[in-house]
Amino acid sequence: MNEFIEMGGYGKFVWSAYAIWLIVMVINYVQPMIREKKTVNELSKRLGLK
Amino acid sequence: MATRFTPFICILKRDLIIACRNRYELINPLLFFIMVIVLFPLAMGTDQTMLRDITAGMIWVTALLASTLSLDAMFRTDFEDGSVEQLTLSNYPLTLLVGAKILAHWLVTGVPLILVSLLVGYILSLSYAALMALFITLLLGTPILSLIGAIAVALTIGLRGGMLLSLLILPLYMPVLIFSMLAVNNANDGLSISAECYFLAGLLVLAITLAPVATAASLRIRLS
Amino acid sequence: MLLSLVLFAVGLYGGLVMAPADYQQGDSFRIIYIHVPSAWMSLFVYMVMAISGGIGLIWHMKIAEIVARSSAPIGASFTFIALVTGAIWGKPMWGTWWVWDARLTSELILLFLYLGFIALQSAFEDRRVAARAGAILALVGIVNIPIIHYSVEWWNTLHQGPTVTKFDSPSIHLSMLIPLLIMSLAFTSYYFSVMLTRCRSEILEYEANANWVKELLTTKTASI
Numbered sequence: 001m002n003e004f005i006e007m008g009g010y011g012k013f014v015w016s017a018y019a020i021w022l023i024v025m026v027i028n029y030v031q032p033m034i035r036e037k038k039t040v041n042e043l044s045k046r047l048g049l050k
Numbered sequence: 051m052a053t054r055f056t057p058f059i060c061i062l063k064r065d066l067i068i069a070c071r072n073r074y075e076l077i078n079p080l081l082f083f084i085m086v087i088v089l090f091p092l093a094m095g096t097d098q099t100m101l102r103d104i105t106a107g108m109i110w111v112t113a114l115l116a117s118t119l120s121l122d123a124m125f126r127t128d129f130e131d132g133s134v135e136q137l138t139l140s141n142y143p144l145t146l147l148v149g150a151k152i153l154a155h156w157l158v159t160g161v162p163l164i165l166v167s168l169l170v171g172y173i174l175s176l177s178y179a180a181l182m183a184l185f186i187t188l189l190l191g192t193p194i195l196s197l198i199g200a201i202a203v204a205l206t207i208g209l210r211g212g213m214l215l216s217l218l219i220l221p222l223y224m225p226v227l228i229f230s231m232l233a234v235n236n237a238n239d240g241l242s243i244s245a246e247c248y249f250l251a252g253l254l255v256l257a258i259t260l261a262p263v264a265t266a267a268s269l270r271i272r273l274s
Numbered sequence: 275m276l277l278s279l280v281l282f283a284v285g286l287y288g289g290l291v292m293a294p295a296d297y298q299q300g301d302s303f304r305i306i307y308i309h310v311p312s313a314w315m316s317l318f319v320y321m322v323m324a325i326s327g328g329i330g331l332i333w334h335m336k337i338a339e340i341v342a343r344s345s346a347p348i349g350a351s352f353t354f355i356a357l358v359t360g361a362i363w364g365k366p367m368w369g370t371w372w373v374w375d376a377r378l379t380s381e382l383i384l385l386f387l388y389l390g391f392i393a394l395q396s397a398f399e400d401r402r403v404a405a406r407a408g409a410i411l412a413l414v415g416i417v418n419i420p421i422i423h424y425s426v427e428w429w430n431t432l433h434q435g436p437t438v439t440k441f442d443s444p445s446i447h448l449s450m451l452i453p454l455l456i457m458s459l460a461f462t463s464y465y466f467s468v469m470l471t472r473c474r475s476e477i478l479e480y481e482a483n484a485n486w487v488k489e490l491l492t493t494k495t496a497s498i
Contacts, residue, residue, distance in 0.1 A: 013366050014304050017359040021308045024351050028468055032344075036475035043482055047492075201414055205407045209397045217393055218411065221386040222418050225425040232429060253421065260417065264410055267331075271406045 057142045058150045065154030079120040079159055080166050086112045087170055105174045106184055106234040109167050110191075114223055117192060118216055120159045121199040124151060125269075129207050138273055144266040152200045152262065160192035183237035187230035190250040197254075197261035198222050204268035226253065305363040311458040313356040313377075315465060316384060317419075319349030323391070324416040327409030337473075339405035340480070342412065343395060344472035348465055350388035356381055376427040383422050387415045401480065 069076055090108050091101060128134045128151075137147050167188055171181050202218040233246035323345045330339035360378055361371045372378070391411055398404035481487050 013362050017305045017308065017362040020358050020362075021312070021355050024355055025464065028348060028351050029464075029471075032468065032472040032475055036471065036478065039475055039478045039482075043478065043487065046482075047488055198414075201410070205394060205411060206397070214390075214393055214397055217386070218390040221383045221390065221422070222414065224383055225418070225421045228425045228429040249425075256417075264414060268407060268410050271403060271410070274403070 055146075057140070058146050061137075061147055061150035062154050065151060066157065069154070069158040075123060076158060076162065079116045080162055082119060083112050083116040083163060083166060084170070086115065102175060105171065105176055106180055106238070107231055109171055109184065110187075110227060110230055110234075113163050113167055113188065113192070114195065114227060116163060117159060117195045118199065118219060118223075121155075121196070121203050121219075122215060124155045124196075124200060124203050125207050134207075134269060135273055138270055144269065145262045148200065148204075148265045148269065149262040152196055152265070155200070156193050156196040160196055164188045164192060177238060179237040179240065180234055183234045183243050186243070186247055187233050187250060190247065190254050191226045191230050194226050194250070194254050194257045195223060197257040200265045201261055201268060204265045204272065207269075207272055226250070229253075305359050307453060307457045309356060309359040309363060310454060311461040312352040312359070313381060314458055315461045316349055316353040316356055316381065318462075319345050319352060319465060320384065320388070320412070320419065321416065323349060324409075324412040327405070327412040331406055331409040331413075336480070337477075339402070339409070340473050340476045341469065342409060343401075343405055344469050344476055345465075346388060346392050346395065346408075348468055348472070350385065350392060352461075352465075353381060353385040353388055357385060376429070380423045380426045383426070384419070387419075391415070 087108060090104070094100065094104075125134055128137075138144055140147070164185065168181065168185055171184055176184065199215075199219050202215055202222075206215045206218065229246045229249050233243040233250075236243050236246065323342045326338040326345070327342040329335055330342060357378070360381070364373060364378075365371050391408055394411055395404045395408050398407065478487060
């Protein structure tokens with residue numbers, strides 16, 4: 001397990017790259033969902049459904 | 051004798067006359083150009099050999115910036131007083147009319163810029179070959195800048211902030227800069243520059259055929 | 275989304291655990307599994323953007339405009355990932371974060387193109403106008419991308435000699451290649467699922483006053 005994390009001395013680089021990738025991908029995925037929820041809420045408010 | 055090129059010539063004449071009446075608009079980009087050229091030695095020190103190495107690149111980058119800054123004027127006043135709208139409503143093909151405006155803009159800003167660049171290059175003791183290469187690349191390159199710039203100007207016209215315009219066009223300008231600098235460096239080393247010049251000429255032809263069409267389409271979109 | 279999650283899991287397992295370490299680069303090559311697919315996707319998304327923008331421009335299809343608009347931020351983030359992981363990979367391999375390598379530079383210019391597109395989109399109030407202006411810009415960009423790519427490559431190879439060629443060996447070993455392909459499939463499906471989510475919320479905002487939206491929301495709130 002330790003070996004896996006260290007990546008033959010390159011762990012710092014490999015994992016930081018993967019971390020950045022993961023953050024960007026998650027933001028990309030979550031952001032439109034939040035936005036959609038917001039629009040739906042706003043529209044229902046406007047239509048007097050809530 | 052009204053041919054289809056009559057309106058082209060009319061617009062060309064009109065824009066040139068307007069530019070001549072507004073002399074300061076003509077001179078400002080040139081002043082900007084010279085001032086930025088002065089900035090380089092101030093920033094990098096007066097080491098002669100180093101300065102001579104970067105002179106050509108410095109001139110090209112500065113010419114590029116100067117033409118970017120002057121682009122905005124291409125359609126702005128005409129857009130504000132509604133004459134662009136008149137152009138789109140006319141019977142003549144908008145592509146041609148837009149082409150006239152671009153040509154006028156290049157004659158007014160590009161040509162003086164080329165002349166001043168040559169003068170500056172001469173004063174800063176560029177070699178004869180490099181000077182010739184600089185001249186040819188500027189001659190082929192600045193019209194491309196005006197043509198590509200026209201598309202972006204038409205897209206951003208009437209919007210706030212000149213930064214957007216530069217953001218849009220600078221990436222598109224990079225190939226022109228690359229080829230020009232390759233040519234100048236080759237000339238400096240005594241090599242042939244024909245390959246780069248052919249490439250630039252090819253880009254110019256591509257830009258002449260496509261850019262007026264794209265500019266006309268953008269203007270129509272902006273006014274729709 | 276489920277599909278892309280599964281593919282990601284398989285690809286990551288294959289890439290991080292199963293594939294043997296590279297004989298030259300050690301384990302650092304494992305960055306390839308996010309670096310290369312995101313670089314591929316950055317180009318692919320730009321193409322999708324330009325083509326759907328063109329479709330929207332010609333046939334006035336709203337959905338194509340929305341697809342183009344929703345793709346831009348995703349494409350920009352793929353480009354960003356490719357650049358950042360490239361830099362992180364470059365640090366142990368080349369010793370610096372950034373080299374003026376041809377591929378890196380053209381990827382950077384691609385990022386500028388994306389950012390220009392997004393900036394232009396956000397500058398307009400009217401979405402239809404923004405979409406069509408953006409489409410023209412994307413089309414201009416797609417004409418320019420090959421030019422930029424080859425000019426940059428030429429500039430680099432003539433300028434400072436070839437730097438590091440990443441895939442010098444004729445073929446990459448199968449146990450490394452398969453996870454790579456799975457990862458790129460995962461990236462593609464991720465792109466489509468995020469793009470469709472974005473489209474959905476765009477459409478809702480676009481059609482806020484339409485009847486079907488009203489009905490949809492009524493049934494939705496009623497069911498809760």
